[in-house]
Amino acid sequence: xxxxxxxxxxxxxxxxxxxxxxxxxxxxxxxxxxxxxxxxxxxxxxxxxxxxxxxxxxxxxxxxxxxxxxxxxxxxxxxxxxxxxxxxxxxxxxxxxxxxxxxxxxxxxxxxxxxxxxxxxxxxxxxxxxxxxxxxxxxxxxxxxxxxxxxxxxxxxxxxxxxxxxxxxxxxxxxxxxxxxxxxxxxxxxxxxxxxxxxxxxxxxxxxxxxxxxxxxxxxxxxxxxxxxxxxxxxxxxxxxxxxxxxxxxxxxxxxxxxxxxxxxxxxxxxxxxxxxxxxxxxxxxxxxxxxxxxxxxxxxxxxxxxxxxxxxxxxxxxxxxxxxxxx
Amino acid sequence: xxxxxxxxxxxxxxxxxxxxxxxxxxxxxxxxxxxxxxxxxxxxxxxxxxxxxxxxxxxxxxxxxxxxxxxxxxxxxxxxxxxxxxxxxxxxxxxxxxxxxxxxxxxxxxxxxxxxxxxxxxxxxxxxxxxxxxxxxxxxxxxxxxxxxxxxxxxxxxxxxxxxxxxxxxxxxxxxxxxxxxxxxxxxxxxxxxxxxxxxxxxxxxxxxxxxxxxxxxxxxxxxxxxxxxxxxxxxxxxxxxxxxxxxxxxxxxxxxxxxxxxxxxxxxxxxxxxxxxxxxxxxxxxxxxxxxxx
Numbered sequence: 001x002x003x004x005x006x007x008x009x010x011x012x013x014x015x016x017x018x019x020x021x022x023x024x025x026x027x028x029x030x031x032x033x034x035x036x037x038x039x040x041x042x043x044x045x046x047x048x049x050x051x052x053x054x055x056x057x058x059x060x061x062x063x064x065x066x067x068x069x070x071x072x073x074x075x076x077x078x079x080x081x082x083x084x085x086x087x088x089x090x091x092x093x094x095x096x097x098x099x100x101x102x103x104x105x106x107x108x109x110x111x112x113x114x115x116x117x118x119x120x121x122x123x124x125x126x127x128x129x130x131x132x133x134x135x136x137x138x139x140x141x142x143x144x145x146x147x148x149x150x151x152x153x154x155x156x157x158x159x160x161x162x163x164x165x166x167x168x169x170x171x172x173x174x175x176x177x178x179x180x181x182x183x184x185x186x187x188x189x190x191x192x193x194x195x196x197x198x199x200x201x202x203x204x205x206x207x208x209x210x211x212x213x214x215x216x217x218x219x220x221x222x223x224x225x226x227x228x229x230x231x232x233x234x235x236x237x238x239x240x241x242x243x244x245x246x247x248x249x250x251x252x253x254x255x256x257x258x259x260x261x262x263x264x265x266x267x268x269x270x271x272x273x274x275x276x277x278x279x280x281x282x283x284x285x286x287x288x289x290x291x292x293x294x295x296x297x298x299x300x301x302x303x304x305x306x307x308x309x310x311x312x313x314x315x316x317x318x319x320x321x322x323x324x325x326x327x328x
Numbered sequence: 329x330x331x332x333x334x335x336x337x338x339x340x341x342x343x344x345x346x347x348x349x350x351x352x353x354x355x356x357x358x359x360x361x362x363x364x365x366x367x368x369x370x371x372x373x374x375x376x377x378x379x380x381x382x383x384x385x386x387x388x389x390x391x392x393x394x395x396x397x398x399x400x401x402x403x404x405x406x407x408x409x410x411x412x413x414x415x416x417x418x419x420x421x422x423x424x425x426x427x428x429x430x431x432x433x434x435x436x437x438x439x440x441x442x443x444x445x446x447x448x449x450x451x452x453x454x455x456x457x458x459x460x461x462x463x464x465x466x467x468x469x470x471x472x473x474x475x476x477x478x479x480x481x482x483x484x485x486x487x488x489x490x491x492x493x494x495x496x497x498x499x500x501x502x503x504x505x506x507x508x509x510x511x512x513x514x515x516x517x518x519x520x521x522x523x524x525x526x527x528x529x530x531x532x533x534x535x536x537x538x539x540x541x542x543x544x545x546x547x548x549x550x551x552x553x554x555x556x557x558x559x560x561x562x563x564x565x566x567x568x569x570x571x572x573x574x575x576x577x578x579x580x581x582x583x584x585x586x587x588x589x590x591x592x593x594x595x596x597x598x599x600x601x602x603x604x605x606x607x608x609x610x611x612x613x614x615x616x617x618x619x620x621x622x623x
Contacts, residue, residue: 059424097503110609114423115366116558119558120608123601249435256428290547294439300432304425305417 048222052259062121068226068242100220131242143238173222196286346580355531361567371550377536403533449544565614
């Protein structure tokens with residue numbers, strides 16, 4: 001099959017799948033929608049993380065900082081001043097941008113890379129978590145509930161799950177689009193060059209500080225947006241959930257096992273892990289946190305040892321075999 | 329009048345703590361120095377050591393200091409197995425992959441412990457747990473901390489002799505300094521790696537056993553130490569054994585002084601973090617300046 005035909009085939013496939021996904025809420029119950037919402041959400045924040053971790057090659061275990069900022073900013077603005085979360089998205093994104101620029105600057109300017117950056121990002125999110133736990137006015141360790149009032153689009157209040165299904169789906173698509181545009185742009189190439197060999201890239205005139213900051217900013221803003229919507233979905237903002245290490249791990253693990261630095265990696269990762277997580281929740285209940293993370297550990301180890309580039313590539317090969325055409 | 333007593337208490341108490349912190353860091357820096365791997369799961373092995381000693385104490389009434397005799401070989405074996413099957417395959421891979429692997433191991437161990445033993449911290453109480461050494465009616469040191477420090481110091485000295493004076497130690501240092509040259513000299517580098525990793529884990533496990541008298545065992549125990557361990561390793565220069573020990577003492581003191589003078593319970597962690605960032609910014613080669621880059 002010629003490449004052109006293959007592109008057309010994929011395009012049609014994409015439209016069909018999208019169509020099906022869009023119609024599903026009409027025929028399925030709330031539980032299915034719940035799982036899909038989670039799937040889309042984690043895929044979206046995974047895409048956001050991937051820009052930093054996969055394309056720029058700077059793995060971060062502190063993205064919960066940005067997500068939590070998004071969650072809390074809009075929650076606080078709404079609960080205390082009745083400001084619509086739509087505005088909250090912007091404000092949260094602004095704060096996250098600030099955070100990203102500050103921590104990014106201090107890390108990258110002074111050569112904090114690789115494992116050290118991981119540690120710094122971890123510590124950073126932890127510090128923010130501890131700060132929020134110690135602020136009683138926004139709920140302290142109990143968190144901040146977002147009161148459910150009448151359903152309203154303006155105030156991001158929905159009783160049913162279906163609207164969130166569509167919102168997160170759209171977010172995911174938007175995320176993919178942004179990611180795709182980056183890949184096709186100069187920025188994308190600069191990021192990859194930084195990932196592959198930062199020093200070599202620098203000698204070629206690519207400013208690592210500048211582009212890493214850009215990547216981190218985009219990543220942070222996207223994550224923050226996801227966080228705001230997530231808070232509205234959960235109707236709750238709580239520090240250990242919003243800023244915790246578990247959250248950072250959840251964000252990072254889907255792109256990692258799905259395929260870092262690939263467009264659909266986070267989606268595939270989410271496709272694989274999210275339903276798995278749900279099954280575990282169903283079967284285990286009590287010590288869910290432990291078992292789920294244990295499984296994550298096993299999967300991470302398995303993927304690293306067996307499929308270091310993630311699930312995307314074997315999947316791609318499978319698809320190629322199914323649809324014919326040369327394996328790239 | 330300046331309160332010398334508090335300061336002295338903090339400094340000396342901190343130095344005592346620093347001993348075992350140093351032991352943890354030595355294991356970490358050894359693994360990095362020899363294999364170039366930054367092991368995120370290092371402190372989980374500490375946690376494993378704690379649990380080993382805890383159960384030996386609960387079930388057999390074995391004194392934790394005595395149980396070091398068991399936990400060291402046990403963790404050594406565990407380290408060997410993990411190295412052989414999990415670490416070895418990724419030695420040539422990009423750093424990110426290695427890091428992800430060790431994070432996976434860390435998650436696995438932590439949550440396995442959570443699953444098996446629940447999150448409740450398990451403390452032990454020895455007959456001499458609360459005995460204090462009182463100096464001059466003003467300074468108080470729990471004897472257990474002194475024992476722990478002595479044991480950690482002893483183990484470190486033992487390791488030092490192993491590295492410096494034995495043939496094995498020489499081959500290990502050779503492999504660390506220049507892997508290829510060591511290979512050319514007929515040194516079985518692969519075996520060195522396995523043994524080095526085992527020793528590193530044994531250090532962590534021993535440290536775990538040693539702190540059990542005053543630090544309850546819990547699945548997250550490892551996470552409490554990992555940041556500190558990394559800071560010490562960097563401070564003492566990556567791969568520098570003696571440096572790690574000295575840095576351990578220093579950080580122990582810094583943390584204790586921080587805890588004594590800063591408000592809030594966990595501010596001393598912030599101090600550690602500040603030291604970490606400070607060193608990364610201004611002196612990433614640590615106090616002893618050996619090159620970070622390995623050939």
